[in-house]
Amino acid sequence: MASSRLLVETTRGASVESRHLGSIAVADAEGRLVVEIGDVERPVFSRSSVKALQALPLIESGAADRYGFSEEELALACGSHGGEPEHVETAAGALARLGLDADALECGAHWPLSGSAARALAAAGQAPSRLHNCCSGKHAGFLCLACARGDDIAGYLALDHPVQQAVRSAVAETTGHDLSTAPVGVDGCGAPTYALPLRAIALGFARFGSGLGLPPARAEAARRLMRASWSSPSMIGGARRFDTETMRALPERAFVKSGAEGVYVAALPELGLGVAVKIDDGAERAAEAAMAATLIRLLRPDGAAAEGLAGRARRPLFSYSDEPVGEIRMAEGAFG
Amino acid sequence: MASSRLLVETTRGASVESRHLGSIAVADAEGRLVVEIGDVERPVFSRSSVKALQALPLIESGAADRYGFSEEELALACGSHGGEPEHVETAAGALARLGLDADALECGAHWPLSGSAARALAAAGQAPSRLHNCCSGKHAGFLCLACARGDDIAGYLALDHPVQQAVRSAVAETTGHDLSTAPVGVDGCGAPTYALPLRAIALGFARFGSGLGLPPARAEAARRLMRASWSSPSMIGGARRFDTETMRALPERAFVKSGAEGVYVAALPELGLGVAVKIDDGAERAAEAAMAATLIRLLRPDGAAAEGLAGRARRPLFSYSDEPVGEIRMAEGAFG
Numbered sequence: 001m002a003s004s005r006l007l008v009e010t011t012r013g014a015s016v017e018s019r020h021l022g023s024i025a026v027a028d029a030e031g032r033l034v035v036e037i038g039d040v041e042r043p044v045f046s047r048s049s050v051k052a053l054q055a056l057p058l059i060e061s062g063a064a065d066r067y068g069f070s071e072e073e074l075a076l077a078c079g080s081h082g083g084e085p086e087h088v089e090t091a092a093g094a095l096a097r098l099g100l101d102a103d104a105l106e107c108g109a110h111w112p113l114s115g116s117a118a119r120a121l122a123a124a125g126q127a128p129s130r131l132h133n134c135c136s137g138k139h140a141g142f143l144c145l146a147c148a149r150g151d152d153i154a155g156y157l158a159l160d161h162p163v164q165q166a167v168r169s170a171v172a173e174t175t176g177h178d179l180s181t182a183p184v185g186v187d188g189c190g191a192p193t194y195a196l197p198l199r200a201i202a203l204g205f206a207r208f209g210s211g212l213g214l215p216p217a218r219a220e221a222a223r224r225l226m227r228a229s230w231s232s233p234s235m236i237g238g239a240r241r242f243d244t245e246t247m248r249a250l251p252e253r254a255f256v257k258s259g260a261e262g263v264y265v266a267a268l269p270e271l272g273l274g275v276a277v278k279i280d281d282g283a284e285r286a287a288e289a290a291m292a293a294t295l296i297r298l299l300r301p302d303g304a305a306a307e308g309l310a311g312r313a314r315r316p317l318f319s320y321s322d323e324p325v326g327e328i329r330m331a332e333g334a335f336g
Numbered sequence: 337m338a339s340s341r342l343l344v345e346t347t348r349g350a351s352v353e354s355r356h357l358g359s360i361a362v363a364d365a366e367g368r369l370v371v372e373i374g375d376v377e378r379p380v381f382s383r384s385s386v387k388a389l390q391a392l393p394l395i396e397s398g399a400a401d402r403y404g405f406s407e408e409e410l411a412l413a414c415g416s417h418g419g420e421p422e423h424v425e426t427a428a429g430a431l432a433r434l435g436l437d438a439d440a441l442e443c444g445a446h447w448p449l450s451g452s453a454a455r456a457l458a459a460a461g462q463a464p465s466r467l468h469n470c471c472s473g474k475h476a477g478f479l480c481l482a483c484a485r486g487d488d489i490a491g492y493l494a495l496d497h498p499v500q501q502a503v504r505s506a507v508a509e510t511t512g513h514d515l516s517t518a519p520v521g522v523d524g525c526g527a528p529t530y531a532l533p534l535r536a537i538a539l540g541f542a543r544f545g546s547g548l549g550l551p552p553a554r555a556e557a558a559r560r561l562m563r564a565s566w567s568s569p570s571m572i573g574g575a576r577r578f579d580t581e582t583m584r585a586l587p588e589r590a591f592v593k594s595g596a597e598g599v600y601v602a603a604l605p606e607l608g609l610g611v612a613v614k615i616d617d618g619a620e621r622a623a624e625a626a627m628a629a630t631l632i633r634l635l636r637p638d639g640a641a642a643e644g645l646a647g648r649a650r651r652p653l654f655s656y657s658d659e660p661v662g663e664i665r666m667a668e669g670a671f672g
Contacts (some may be wrong), residue, residue, distance in 0.1 A: 122456070
């Protein structure tokens with residue numbers, strides 16, 4: 001069986017300080033592997049990386065249209081936001097369309113992922129609400145689907161709730177991977193999360209990006225979620241976030257999304273390819289570097305997009321006095 | 337050559353989600369390895385884990401006594417604090433003894449490591465100063481040594497400044513490792529940091545804890561720094577920090593200190609042993625689990641200390657709704 005490979009290292013001075021192992025799969029819509037680094041068969045909890053697949057039923061069912069979800073609200077359903085004011089307002093707005101408020105969310109509350117947003121909230125004398133949870137947009141989407149279906153909204157995160165069954169089917173069908181026997185866990189936001197091979201996740205995003213191999217309504221739903229994300233990239237993450245910055249720099253060319261514990265995915269419509277990265281130790285800094293380096297190789301961007309990706313694939317590290325002290329970079333030979 | 341070993345894993349549901357490789361060295365004061373897991377010869381940047389060794393000249397030179405440094409101020413010189421109000425006040429107090437203020441610090445400013453301290457600072461409408469830098473206590477110690485020696489205090493972080501030469505000699509002599517040819521880098525606080533084998537770091541802390549193999553004045557200085565840390569453990573880290581909690585639970589039995597990028601050290605005076613851990617990927621969560629598991633095996637504590645360590649060696653993970661979702665734990669067979 002293949003093993004994870006050394007993908008990313010950090011340096012200090014002239015020496016390597018830390019090392020990240022991981023795997024990368026790039027697949028086309030028929031599941032052919034264009035890039036296969038490390039172990040692409042070991043099941044990986046997809047976490048928030050598959051939010052866009054989880055949002056497909058929200059569109060396909062007509063729920064989003066019935067309640068008039070905006071582009072921003074659709075993008076937020078695909079995102080893991082920083083809890084910045086625009087994210088909180090957008091989540092609240094989506095819930096208001098359903099006649100609901102933050103009390104309906106079952107995701108729990110936490111301080112905003114964005115340090116500056118957290119400090120601004122504290123400075124305003126406020127505590128975080130469930131709207132600040134980085135998954136509040138996805139949960140608003142879950143609730144929208146429940147409302148449109150006429151389901152009981154309480155307990156919408158349960159494995160056997162019709163919303164979670166619809167979401168699971170969409171992910172299973174798009175990735176071509178049977179989730180009924182896949183390892184299942186509970187995500188930080190309380191939603192079920194499944195473990196599936198990187199190869200299957202990459203296939204899912206190849207189909208998501210190209211529409212190839214999807215029923216027409218699902219292909220159109222995927223297209224709409226990507227358009228929403230490209231038109232409102234700040235809803236996917238937030239200020240200074242890699243997925244947000246990359247989609248802002250490469251609209252139409254790259255849909256990119258982070259997941260917790262070192263997972264990153266991308267859909268590249270023009271190439272008909274999907275990308276899935278897992279860093280074994282869960283480090284986001286390494287997942288970003290690996291995804292950035294992969295996107296550079298596949299898309300060969302120029303201008304500001306190239307600079308942005310290069311700055312993540314090889315990111316300088318500074319002391320607190322802004323002295324350069326090292327870097328985070330793809331390990332030599334990581335791509336074989 | 338030995339390779340790093342799987343030390344720590346995180347789980348979600350019934351499955352392993354992420355994996356951390358690393359190495360552990362436990363040595364006595366003559367350098368005999370009692371525990372040797374992974375690669376204990378590869379140079380590792382010791383970062384903040386060796387602050388207590390770096391503080392030896394502060395005591396031995398008489399500088400700390402000349403300026404009347406308190407126990408809290410000595411402990412803070414060995415610590416990487418959370419930027420809580422008591423830390424900031426203590427750092428400011430130490431500088432005041434020298435007739436200096438925060439402007440003399442060359443460590444740069446950053447928001448407090450403690451999230452709640454950072455939010456409290458923001459809520460008070462303030463920005464972080466250099467006193468909030470987690471290394472401000474160490475830097476106050478450097479300045480104290482410079483003042484006592486009559487050195488120019490500007491540029492006290494330069495490799496060839498007399499303070500850094502004294503500090504380097506103390507670390508080299510205590511660890512028995514020649515630092516003149518060791519890889520050197522710049523730490524986040526601007527101070528030089530050297531890479532040396534875990535074996536040497538463990539030896540250094542075996543000597544530090546037991547006094548064995550040290551000149552009498554150095555052994556007494558080490559004893560004094562440990563006493564200061566046990567009497568003011570909150571100065572070593574802060575609220576909910578592993579090193580602080582462990583020293584609070586095991587005074588006289590364990591001096592414990594974190595370093596950035598997955599480094600952790602301990603001195604166990606009663607056993608005459610030193611411990612050094614490096615997690616390859618730099619993850620603090622894994623370094624804590626590995627150190628906790630190692631301390632349990634070596635010290636066999638009972639009561640609250642045992643509970644505290646067990647809770648770090650195998651730490652439950654919760655969703656934002658406080659549902660248990662997995663754990664961080666030592667991998668089976670990690671100790672061979």
